Amino acid sequence: MDEIFHFIIGKYNYWASLVLLFIGLYGMIAKNNLMKKIIGMVIFQTAILLFFVSIGAKRDASVPIIKFGPDQQPLLEATAYANPLPHVLILTAIVVGVATLGVALAILQKIQRVHGTIEEDEILEDQRR
Amino acid sequence: MMIDQAPALIVIIPLFVSLLLTLSGPLGPRFAYGLLLAGMAGSLIFSLLALGQVVGDNQAIHYRMGDWRPPMGIELVIDHLSGVVLVLVSACALLTAIYSLRTAAEDNPDRLHHYYALFALLVTGLLGMTASGDVFNLYVLLEISALSSYGLLARGRGPAYYATFKYLIVGTIGACFYLLGIGYLYIMTGSLNMLDLAEIISRPELQESVSIKIGFSLMILGVWIKMALFPLHAWLPNAYSKAGTTTACLIAPLMTKVSVYIMLRIMFTVFSVDFIFDSIAWSQVVIYLASAAAVIGMITALAQRDLRMMLTYIVVAEIGYMTGGAWVANAAGYTGAVYHILADGLMTLCLFMAVGAVIYRTGQTSLAAMQGIFKRMPITAVVLVIGAASIIGIPPTCGFFSKFYLIQGAAQAGAWVFVAALLIASLVAAVMFFKMLEIAFFGDLKALEQESAGGHGHGSHDGHGAQPAVARHEAPLSMLIPMVITAASLIMLGLYTKEVVNYFIGWSIPAGF
Numbered sequence: 001m002d003e004i005f006h007f008i009i010g011k012y013n014y015w016a017s018l019v020l021l022f023i024g025l026y027g028m029i030a031k032n033n034l035m036k037k038i039i040g041m042v043i044f045q046t047a048i049l050l051f052f053v054s055i056g057a058k059r060d061a062s063v064p065i066i067k068f069g070p071d072q073q074p075l076l077e078a079t080a081y082a083n084p085l086p087h088v089l090i091l092t093a094i095v096v097g098v099a100t101l102g103v104a105l106a107i108l109q110k111i112q113r114v115h116g117t118i119e120e121d122e123i124l125e126d127q128r129r
Numbered sequence: 130m131m132i133d134q135a136p137a138l139i140v141i142i143p144l145f146v147s148l149l150l151t152l153s154g155p156l157g158p159r160f161a162y163g164l165l166l167a168g169m170a171g172s173l174i175f176s177l178l179a180l181g182q183v184v185g186d187n188q189a190i191h192y193r194m195g196d197w198r199p200p201m202g203i204e205l206v207i208d209h210l211s212g213v214v215l216v217l218v219s220a221c222a223l224l225t226a227i228y229s230l231r232t233a234a235e236d237n238p239d240r241l242h243h244y245y246a247l248f249a250l251l252v253t254g255l256l257g258m259t260a261s262g263d264v265f266n267l268y269v270l271l272e273i274s275a276l277s278s279y280g281l282l283a284r285g286r287g288p289a290y291y292a293t294f295k296y297l298i299v300g301t302i303g304a305c306f307y308l309l310g311i312g313y314l315y316i317m318t319g320s321l322n323m324l325d326l327a328e329i330i331s332r333p334e335l336q337e338s339v340s341i342k343i344g345f346s347l348m349i350l351g352v353w354i355k356m357a358l359f360p361l362h363a364w365l366p367n368a369y370s371k372a373g374t375t376t377a378c379l380i381a382p383l384m385t386k387v388s389v390y391i392m393l394r395i396m397f398t399v400f401s402v403d404f405i406f407d408s409i410a411w412s413q414v415v416i417y418l419a420s421a422a423a424v425i426g427m428i429t430a431l432a433q434r435d436l437r438m439m440l441t442y443i444v445v446a447e448i449g450y451m452t453g454g455a456w457v458a459n460a461a462g463y464t465g466a467v468y469h470i471l472a473d474g475l476m477t478l479c480l481f482m483a484v485g486a487v488i489y490r491t492g493q494t495s496l497a498a499m500q501g502i503f504k505r506m507p508i509t510a511v512v513l514v515i516g517a518a519s520i521i522g523i524p525p526t527c528g529f530f531s532k533f534y535l536i537q538g539a540a541q542a543g544a545w546v547f548v549a550a551l552l553i554a555s556l557v558a559a560v561m562f563f564k565m566l567e568i569a570f571f572g573d574l575k576a577l578e579q580e581s582a583g584g585h586g587h588g589s590h591d592g593h594g595a596q597p598a599v600a601r602h603e604a605p606l607s608m609l610i611p612m613v614i615t616a617a618s619l620i621m622l623g624l625y626t627k628e629v630v631n632y633f634i635g636w637s638i639p640a641g642f
Binding site for chain 2: 025086092096103114127
């Protein structure tokens with residue numbers, strides 16, 4: 001029991017992003033409304049962003065600029081600093097996500113103009129006609 | 130020296146051309162066309178120079194972006210494998226750019242320069258993915274090319290929007306899986322550089338790590354979605370067949386081929402032969418998937434009445450060939466897969482260009498557009514026949530030699546399912562193209578004449594009832610030249626198979642085969 005508890009609580013950040021990942025995937029696959037599909041896509045992307053951000057977090061760690069101890073010696077232990085790389089990666093991935101969202105919304109607008117609806121079943125019906 | 134900067138210039142030239150193109154609106158479509166051609170030609174020249182240097186020195190070029198030392202900095206790596214793919218991508222892009230003179234202007238009467246900017250950006254992404262030696266950098270370039278391809282595909286007509294939207298959703302899932310896979314690898318190794326990752330993953334303490342295996346699975350799954358491996362292919366035929374002619378010519382041959390290249394990179398550069406075929410041991414399943422892709426793709430293609438739909442299903446089938454070749458786990462299969470990337474890039478381009486020319490002249494996209502094509506457009510018809518021969522695998526076209534290597538590899542590995550799939554797919558392809566050529570040769574010209582008189586198609590002859598059948602009406606020169614070059618290159622690549630394999634592909638065969 002204790003082990004299971006530790007398994008869930010100790011890795012809660014992974015669980016949270018996993019849950020979000022599946023919510024997003026469900027939204028993208030199961031929803032009929034294309035806007036909801038886009039929302040699902042954004043949740044899906046955000047889940048991965050959070051996954052990356054959480055692996056860069058570290059307790060009692062500082063920004064990665066060299067600190068000096070009380071005796072004016074530079075503090076060169078890796079545990080004292082957070083790893084900035086995952087966050088930097090995610091800055092890039094956020095930009096990619098925003099661009100994807102923008103393109104998706106633009107295409108959605110076009111779909112609405114052509115088919116007069118953003119419901120998937122109605123679009124398919126419209127295409128068959 | 131310019132040549133030292135070649136790896137960066139290959140990627141940066143189309144990027145800057147793309148930026149300039151967005152600003153070049155007031156200078157008119159001719160200027161945009163010229164600028165695009167210059168950019169694509171620049172990439173091709175530097176790709177050739179870089180490949181020449183790699184082959185001459187017989188070692189890979191490692192280019193440090195901004196002179197940051199790897200694994201901290203981002204590295205561009207041009208070796209025998211990425212060198213040939215770079216040449217393929219930039220050559221196909223240049224040919225398509227030449228071809229686009231009429232079709233792109235017709236598909237985009239306003240804002241042609243924006244269309245060309247997306248074109249150049251897509252090529253930037255594809256070349257960057259090929260040259261990159263960093264898994265995260267690869268992800269960003271993957272998304273750059275994907276985003277510009279959504280933009281290009283959505284410039285098709287009405288139904289293109291919905292098809293592109295579906296592609297966007299699926300493509301994003303694929304890219305996100307790839308990104309998540311990078312996350313797993315990064316947690317375990319702390320590195321993003323491909324060669325550094327390979328070194329860390331091969332250490333004994335990570336040999337049995339489950340996280341590494343999951344990371345690999347997610348990355349490969351993401352790439353499979355991107356390259357439309359059966360059964361993840363559903364988005365491809367719709368998205369590609371609704372696109373404009375130029376877009377289809379650019380995206381259909383290149384996007385999937387570069388994805389296959391990425392799969393090879395991940396499998397053999399980041400991970401190793403031992404890891405993939407001993408620790409993961411999916412080969413059996415993947416070979417079945419690849420065989421199913423080849424057979425089902427070709428049979429579905431046979432069932433299509435729409436020319437472009439037919440070609441897109443051929444692309445799905447060809448993906449099966451390359452995947453199977455990579456996963457049969459021997460040198461012949463690997464050679465076949467890499468050779469088929471080159472061959473298939475060119476033959477898909479050849480077919481899409483020829484069919485695009487037919488559609489341009491007849492205004493129809495159904496098989497019936499092929500009627501009397503040998504009379505009306507003899508050169509296009511010959512190009513089509515060469516492309517078809519290559520897909521079927523008739524010597525001396527390159528399609529024969531790639532299949533030869535693939536079948537040899539499959540037989541050595543005892544993957545008889547894959548051998549059978551390749552043979553069946555070839556037979557089906559033969560039936561399909563003979564059906565097409567039969568319509569082309571013996572199609573009902575009377576009916577065609579009546580149809581023309583009825584006002585269908587903008588290349589029609591207004592039904593001169595007394596005229597002898599159909600007049601000759603060849604595609605414009607801007608389309609003919611790249612088509613003929615592509616068709617000739619199919620035969621040249623076939624004739625020089627031995628050289629291509631010895632000088633380029635042979636050097637990239639991963640250790641352990």
